[in-house]
Amino acid sequence: MTTFPKLLQEKLLAAFIKAGHSLPAGFQPQISQATDSRFGHYQCNAAMVLAKELRSNPRALAESVIAIFDGAGLCETPTVAGPGFINFTLTTEAITARITPMLADARCGVAKVKAPLRIVIDFSAPNIAKPMHVGHIRSTIIGDSLARVSRFLGHEVTTDNHIGDWGTQFGIIIHGWKTILSQEALDANPSAELLRVYKVLNDQIKAEDGTETITVCRQELVKLQQGDEENLTIWRRCVDLSLNSLANVYRLLDVSFDHFLGESFYNDALAPLVEKLKAYGIARESDGAICIFSDGQKSPADDPFKIQKDGEWLDVPAMIQKSDGGFLYATTDLATIDHRAREFKADAIWYVVGVPQQLHFRQIFDAAIRCGHTDIEFKHVAFGSILGQDRKPFKTRSGESVELLDVIEESIDRARKVVEEKNPELTTGEKADIAEIIGIGAVKYSELSQNRLTDYVFDWEEMLSLRGNTAPYLLNAYVRTRAIFRKLGEDVTDFGTEFELTEENEVALLVKLYQFAETVPEVLTDHRPNMLATYLFETAKSFHSFFEACPVLRSEGVTRATRLALCELSSRVLRQGLELLGLRVTERM
Numbered sequence: 169m170t171t172f173p174k175l176l177q178e179k180l181l182a183a184f185i186k187a188g189h190s191l192p193a194g195f196q197p198q199i200s201q202a203t204d205s206r207f208g209h210y211q212c213n214a215a216m217v218l219a220k221e222l223r224s225n226p227r228a229l230a231e232s233v234i235a236i237f238d239g240a241g242l243c244e245t246p247t248v249a250g251p252g253f254i255n256f257t258l259t260t261e262a263i264t265a266r267i268t269p270m271l272a273d274a275r276c277g278v279a280k281v282k283a284p285l286r287i288v289i290d291f292s293a294p295n296i297a298k299p300m301h302v303g304h305i306r307s308t309i310i311g312d313s314l315a316r317v318s319r320f321l322g323h324e325v326t327t328d329n330h331i332g333d334w335g336t337q338f339g340i341i342i343h344g345w346k347t348i349l350s351q352e353a354l355d356a357n358p359s360a361e362l363l364r365v366y367k368v369l370n371d372q373i374k375a376e377d378g379t380e381t382i383t384v385c386r387q388e389l390v391k392l393q394q395g396d397e398e399n400l401t402i403w404r405r406c407v408d409l410s411l412n413s414l415a416n417v418y419r420l421l422d423v424s425f426d427h428f429l430g431e432s433f434y435n436d437a438l439a440p441l442v443e444k445l446k447a448y449g450i451a452r453e454s455d456g457a458i459c460i461f462s463d464g465q466k467s468p469a470d471d472p473f474k475i476q477k478d479g480e481w482l483d484v485p486a487m488i489q490k491s492d493g494g495f496l497y498a499t500t501d502l503a504t505i506d507h508r509a510r511e512f513k514a515d516a517i518w519y520v521v522g523v524p525q526q527l528h529f530r531q532i533f534d535a536a537i538r539c540g541h542t543d544i545e546f547k548h549v550a551f552g553s554i555l556g557q558d559r560k561p562f563k564t565r566s567g568e569s570v571e572l573l574d575v576i577e578e579s580i581d582r583a584r585k586v587v588e589e590k591n592p593e594l595t596t597g598e599k600a601d602i603a604e605i606i607g608i609g610a611v612k613y614s615e616l617s618q619n620r621l622t623d624y625v626f627d628w629e630e631m632l633s634l635r636g637n638t639a640p641y642l643l644n645a646y647v648r649t650r651a652i653f654r655k656l657g658e659d660v661t662d663f664g665t666e667f668e669l670t671e672e673n674e675v676a677l678l679v680k681l682y683q684f685a686e687t688v689p690e691v692l693t694d695h696r697p698n699m700l701a702t703y704l705f706e707t708a709k710s711f712h713s714f715f716e717a718c719p720v721l722r723s724e725g726v727t728r729a730t731r732l733a734l735c736e737l738s739s740r741v742l743r744q745g746l747e748l749l750g751l752r753v754t755e756r757m
């Protein structure tokens with residue numbers, strides 16, 4: 169099914185050509201959804217764009233085009249508004265005619281892309297034996313949704329969890345393992361015990377302000393890196409234990425990965441990589457370390473290896489090998505790119521990582537391109553911070569950083585109260601299932617409904633509210649669509665072929681439902697799941713208005729068939745849309 173904007177675009181382009189205007193090469197009128205429904209369903213600013221180019225009057229130009237525009241079977245005669253907008257109102261016949269094909273389409277009208285890409289998505293990536301903090305929550309939830317949307321659109325997606333399993337923290341953990349670990353506590357709750365060990369020693373190091381503990385830890389790290397058997401065994405155990413408890417979090421969140429290629433996986437590739445970078449002249453020695461510098465090819469403002477200070481441009485090299493021989497985060501990331509190019513044949517690699525790592529990614533992308541990875545499209549899908557009610561970084565009451573598992577558990581707990589209130593007659597088992605769906609959905613949705621770059625305040629009351637742009641509100645709309653068919657006592661599979669739209673609410677809802685096909689691809693334009701969230705919120709609102717204004721089961725004949733079809737399509741679009749955001753739906757709540 170070709171979307172309405174696409175059809176309008178074709179017809180409008182034909183009119184522009186027929187009107188005899190000299191069009192710039194590749195000219196395509198852009199059709200967008202009307203900002204105000206009083207002006208119709210769609211609008212176009214092409215006359216204004218073109219008039220600027222041709223130095224003519226935009227309104228007159230728009231008038232000349234709509235005079236010969238042929239919208240037969242699609243829309244009313246367009247109107248010109250304001251400085252030269254062309255407004256389109258679809259005909260009720262055109263809207264009605266689409267019900268049958270939409271009902272027959274299991275993809276809710278969403279077409280697959282014509283040229284699928286091999287996309288690697290790097291997200292979540294927590295660090296072993298350190299808590300998975302709120303930054304990792306954002307990465308996990310946004311990354312998973314982008315993976316779902318890309319797959320649905322037909323791209324070939326590889327999800328890769330670049331676990332931090334080879335950092336300097338292992339010096340501390342190994343020393344702690346040998347000296348203060350409680351085997352009993354480890355058996356009971358491995359990640360909590362590893363974290364305790366890490367924290368105790370970390371605090372000790374800070375308090376000492378000296379060298380004692382930190383020196384031993386460094387020695388343990390060097391031994392590990394040199395392949396010491398005992399330390400490698402401890403490291404392996406720590407990684408396995410942490411991966412186990414992570415698996416639990418991912419299962420709860422319904423997030424999966426094709427690969428868990430952590431930093432350690434690239435260990436053997438690092439030394440040869442540094443040699444290669446030196447041979448290419450991309451990296452060189454500086455004060456005993458090996459660093460990547462600017463290639464001098466870009467203007468300083470576009471050069472990730474330059475920074476302006478007091479009016480002067482200074483070098484900001486990226487270190488890839490320390491003077492003691494150790495490798496760094498950037499070295500591993502460059503080796504990772506080689507692997508993803510070779511093994512996954514990546515056309516695009518997306519990194520869902522917080523804003524603070526922006527310079528790091530600009531530098532490694534630049535270096536990778538200079539190394540020959542010119543046909544990969546790199547993208548840092550950055551995000552801001554989650555704040556507490558005090559607008560400071562989100563912390564627990566005792567000031568610790570918040571752990572994902574605790575957030576999920578608390579959310580499920582609070583959701584149980586919502587279910588209890590709304591539907592006390594459900595069984596305990598049903599309530600528990602529904603609380604899990606709502607609780608986890610609320611955490612995910614409060615993330616996905618935000619513009620990823622803005623910092624947002626984490627608010628339990630708001631995210632679990634049944635009103636407003638929240639998971640419970642959307643789930644409730646879905647539940648309402650299902651309740652109709654439950655009351656009817658059957659799942660309708662045949663809606664007939666005769667439909668008639670009589671109410672404005674029906675038309676508005678239906679046009680909204682068709683726009684699902686326009687919205688899903690938009691998510692990937694700038695990697696923004698909130699485009700889809702906003703759409704689903706509007707769809708839910710539109711459904712509620714329809715539902716309140718138009719009786720379904722109490723209506724008759726064609727009207728009833730039409731309204732049942734609308735309920736069915738709303739149900740499908742909401743379920744599919746929520747699924748693309750990674751939310752499970754429930755039939756009751």
Ligand code: ARG
Nearest residue numbers: 290293294295330332501521
């Ligand atoms: N482990 C890193 C962190 O917690 C994130 C890794 C992101 N991915 C990457 N390829 N650098 O900050």
